[in-house]
Amino acid sequence: MGMSTALLTDRYELTMLDAALRDGTASRRCVFELFGRRLPGGRRFGVVAGTGRLLSEIADFRFDDAELAYLRDNDIVSPATVRYLEGYRFGGTISGYREGELYFPGSPILTVEGTFAEAVILETLALSILNHDSAVATAAARMSIAAGDRPLAEMGSRRAAERSAVAAARAAYIAGFSATSNLEAGRSWGIPTMGTAAHAWTLLHDSEEDAFRSQIDALGTDTTLLVDTYDIRQGVETAIRVAGTGLGGVRLDSGDLPTVAASVRRQLDELGATETKITVTSDLDEFAIAALAASPVDAYGVGTSVVTGSGTPTAGMVYKLVARQGVDGGWVPVAKASTSKASIGGRKAAFRRRADGVATAEVVAVADGFDEVDPPSAHPDARPLQTVLVDHGDADAAHLGADGVTAARAHHLRVREELPVMALALSRADPALPTVYEVSEA
Amino acid sequence: MGMSTALLTDRYELTMLDAALRDGTASRRCVFELFGRRLPGGRRFGVVAGTGRLLSEIADFRFDDAELAYLRDNDIVSPATVRYLEGYRFGGTISGYREGELYFPGSPILTVEGTFAEAVILETLALSILNHDSAVATAAARMSIAAGDRPLAEMGSRRAAERSAVAAARAAYIAGFSATSNLEAGRSWGIPTMGTAAHAWTLLHDSEEDAFRSQIDALGTDTTLLVDTYDIRQGVETAIRVAGTGLGGVRLDSGDLPTVAASVRRQLDELGATETKITVTSDLDEFAIAALAASPVDAYGVGTSVVTGSGTPTAGMVYKLVARQGVDGGWVPVAKASTSKASIGGRKAAFRRRADGVATAEVVAVADGFDEVDPPSAHPDARPLQTVLVDHGDADAAHLGADGVTAARAHHLRVREELPVMALALSRADPALPTVYEVSEA
Structure with a gap:
């Protein structure tokens, strides 16, 4: 059990919780989705990273005496909310892309289901980890492709904040780097170290x-x-x-x-x-x-550019409420409607469509109901992209620790092979795959 | 006492220590200097941040059983070096710029004196913290100047790795922001929170x-x-x-x-x-x-751009050996000579020259001996920029915790007033002050 991660959180998450406990909406079942609206930096694909770290940090997302005292003494939330947080443990379900998987605009990278109360307060932590680690992994994958068979070491710790440096080393390794200079990354995640x-x-x-x-x-x-x-x-x-x-x-x-x-x-x-x-x-x-x-x-060592995402230090993903329980208990897809930041409501299922083993589209099936999302019909070569990561509060251990890192790296190197060749070019371009939305038959 | 920070370190620091303990150079007295060769991003001034965090993390830089076991079990260092690290505590002296101070190319932001062994292994940690926090503070100061008297809140936690987000909130506050959305920054550093x-x-x-x-x-x-x-x-x-x-x-x-x-x-x-x-x-x-x-x-909230340094996510500072004891016990100024990354050997003293209260130059006096650096002569209005931060291993408590943050913010807002008006413009330009090197009379 690590240090509590519960205050690595924007204040408004707890303010919303406070008001929701008061008006009764806190217990409404909700679906939040974590996704990127675009691939920043003119990248042709994105690489999901941070998932294993997130699952560990969700396990440490608890409010101990010190956290509760800060919230109480500074009147951040009401006494009733402090009591709720005393017993807080995330008990919901998270499904999503495997760590190391590629993603495209609109890919439902994580789907978080639970009460509004338990799911809303994970927003900041989930985005912090996924945005940073995926930005590094996305840049690192391009470097790994450019390096070909030559070994490629990450040595940028001094150009990243001290704890991000460890996360960056991990993300770079998942995206194809062969080693890191960072000793903590070696100890925590089993990554080979050099220097x-x-x-x-x-x-x-x-x-x-x-x-x-x-x-x-x-x-x-x-x-x-x-x-x-x-x-x-x-x-x-x-x-x-x-x-x-x-x-x-x-x-x-x-x-x-x-x-x-x-x-x-x-x-x-x-x-x-x-x-x-x-x-x-x-x-x-x-x-x-x-x-x-x-x-x-014979070998490359990369510092600043990989730990800072080579010009794109954050992946810019967002965490949005896409469906919730209505007054009658039925499910309501919801979405922000205003200019420039609109999103698509409803739960999603995602598949990578392929032809002769080469990826051709990111297919996102949108549920018109809530519980069921059918796979897109008539695409026998479509690969399902989501898996259950946390089941009613229990994280799947396969994604954790050094074993999770090894699995993520292997998965990444495997799925990268599916990309069309033009996806490997370094110049700025549109995403290599179109994202195709399909409304599934309920 | 926090978690050990000792493995937030590049492997080569310990490899060098290992070899130096073996050949006897580990005990040579050394002076390392932390400085920036340039102000990246066409900035007109830089803002030093992270100093208070660094002093705390140096206090936690110790090798406990878990760290020693990792180093031993993975043959990172020899058994003799493991024994040295068991008792490691930094016992040297660090002087440098106050947190919140402005800096320019070549400003000796930190001067670390001690044996080679005790000083070399702080390189990665010192650079990680100062490079990240100063990059954020430098960007934040420009936003704070642009915002004028309107309140300015930092709310970029979700666009930075989860622990850097706390450091970024702290750096932005020191550079003139009025609040943060990050609750851990509120708890750890006493920064007002909002949302x-x-x-x-x-x-x-x-x-x-x-x-x-x-x-x-x-x-x-x-x-x-x-x-x-x-x-x-x-x-x-x-x-x-x-x-x-x-x-x-x-x-x-x-x-x-x-x-x-x-x-x-x-x-x-x-x-x-x-x-x-x-x-x-x-x-x-x-x-x-x-x-x-x-x-x-009436008020601004800034996210991504401040936590990622608005296009310049790292300050690019380096940590270089500038003087050491020679075989005869005398002091030898040293410097890398090769192309494009040359540095200036010798211990430095730094002063900000002013005329009518307006800064006109960053004066860096270079010692030709080691122990003594005279202040630049004939500049009665020159303000000394360095202070003792750690004296023989003991950190000056004035720089620590929430009080250190308050002092750093006040210092920053005060010294910003000394800048010439053209330093406040946002467009890319050369540094607002020239760095003038003076060889002091020994």
């Missing part, structure tokens, strides 16, 4: 040679030496003189990388270090990685 | 009128009603009919805000609700706020 030395290591020593020799003594010849603290040509020469031609790798963290990589490869080969690998790590993003495809680079 | 209702509140009820009536019953006539769920004109009419002309406010969350605000103001006045305030909250950033200066808007 050898910074420029400070070289500067600490009386000479670059001393620094290299000491690193090799400690880590072995198979280590990667950072050769650009002073002069790169001299650095490479010293590295091979000290380590021998069996040196594992050199790392380049500055300069025009295609030029520098080519010249370092030539120099290494001339020195006989033909197996020594070159890792590059300076200000890479998906475009820089793609531009290095023809360069003699 | 009433979302569209879900209206959709939950059988009619907009029912929703408004219930909200007023629970929260009083002084509340703010969200009037754009269906038709805005009808929503305003219903709001005043239900609440009377004494209604506190209405909130607009969609549409072209200058047009909508003007028409809603006219309607409210015609209905006699001349004191009812208008809050706007849809996709605002500093430019949209500035564009609303002449509109009848």
Whole structure:
């Protein structure tokens, strides 16, 4: 059991709860849907990430003495609401896309069913986690596609707030990165970690040679030496003189990388270090990685751009009430109607339509009733996209912890194969699949 | 005492520590400097934020059994290093800019002195916190300037990872915001919280009128009603009919805000609700706020753009070794020399030069020795920018907790007054002050 996550919440969620407990609507059964209206940044597909983290944090969404005292002492809610929150545990059901799944505008990524009271107060937490993690995963998937078979490490912790850094490492790994520099991501989520030395290591020593020799003594010849603290040509020469031609790798963290990589490869080969690998790590993003495809680079390290979503730091998903119980107990689909932010009411079911194994459309079936949503008819090759994640308050353990991360990464790499080739291009475009709404026969 | 923060760290910090303990350089006294090479995003000034959080998290930077087990079981470091980390507490000294202070390229925002071992492993944590919080505060200050005397609330939690959201609310408040929607920011940092209702509140009820009536019953006539769920004109009419002309406010969350605000103001006045305030909250950033200066808007709520640094989600600061003890015990200034990322070695002292109370330059005095840095001569109106934050491991309590936040906000609002007027413009430009390096006389 972790720290309480209950106050990672916008005040208005509790204000609404307060008023709803008072007027009796708190117990109305509701369906909230989490979805994105568009793919920001001109991306061709989005990648769902954060689901496993969310399920854990919902389990920790409880109001202990400290949380209740804050709410009471600051008159955030009434004493009756404090009493309700004392016993709060989410007891509803959440279905949704598997972590690692692709999504498109309107994809019903999460569907949260419960009383208004229990479901409304999860809004902020659900959006915080999914918006951040999916933005990182979406950018990371593009980098992973651009890197092809070359290993790709996430090393952007210093460019993200300290706890987001862990979430970002996790999201990048799910989207195809091979490792992270972040130790907490290694401990919490079982992600492979990497890293050898910074420029400070070289500067600490009386000479670059001393620094290299000491690193090799400690880590072995198979280590990667950072050769650009002073002069790169001299650095490479010293590295091979000290380590021998069996040196594992050199790392380049500055300069025009295609030029520098080519010249370092030539120099290494001339020195006989033909197996020594070159890792590059300076200000890479998906475009820089793609531009290095023809360069003699063996591995990439990416920092700032992946943890900040490469220009799109939030996925912009929203959490909307789409259906609720009416006065007569029957179900009412609901939707905001006003300009520019309209949404589609009613519970949804989602399928990816495919032809010859290639995805052709995101099909969203909208229920005209509530409980039943029929699969879209006459599409035998449509893959259902939703699964039950939380059943009456119980999270499916398959999505949790390190095992959940491993499963999400495997799922992502598998479903990415279904994408049409044009979805893999990096330039700005419309979503690669159209979202097709179908009104299901009740 | 909070959760351990020790693994919020790049693996290479511990790899370097491991090798340095082995070759004896771990005990060399070192000076690391945290600074930004530039102000990303064409900003005219930067705002330092995160310092108080960093001091708390350094106090929690300790390796307990769980952290040590992870490092040992995964062979991240040697058994000797595990033994060193068992007793680790930062015992060095940190001086730097006060939280809320302005900064420019090359400003020595933090100077960390200690052994290589104790100082190098704080790199990732220090950069994570300062880079994120300063990016948010820098964007927030521009919004606060654009908003003038109108209240400005931060409500972007759902567009930031769940723990960064708390840090972002804190940074925005330090930079001049008046409140946040984030309850944890209220509890942890004493920041005023706000919020009433979302569209879900209206959709939950059988009619907009029912929703408004219930909200007023629970929260009083002084509340703010969200009037754009269906038709805005009808929503305003219903709001005043239900609440009377004494209604506190209405909130607009969609549409072209200058047009909508003007028409809603006219309607409210015609209905006699001349004191009812208008809050706007849809996709605002500093430019949209500035564009609303002449509109009848009483308060702003800002979400995505402030928590993501309005296009610049990280401040891009670095943490560099600038001086160390040499073999003879004397001090050696050091610096990376290679292309594009060169830095200036030696310990620094910093002053803001002013003329008639208006800032004219960021003066950075570089020591040619180590221990002493003289203040720049002949500038009686130069304001020293550094203060001792941690003295031999003990943090100055004035910077911690809610009191630290209050002090940082007051300091920020005070030093912002020193800026030349052209620094307040929103367009992209060079930094408003030049950074002038002076070699001090030892």
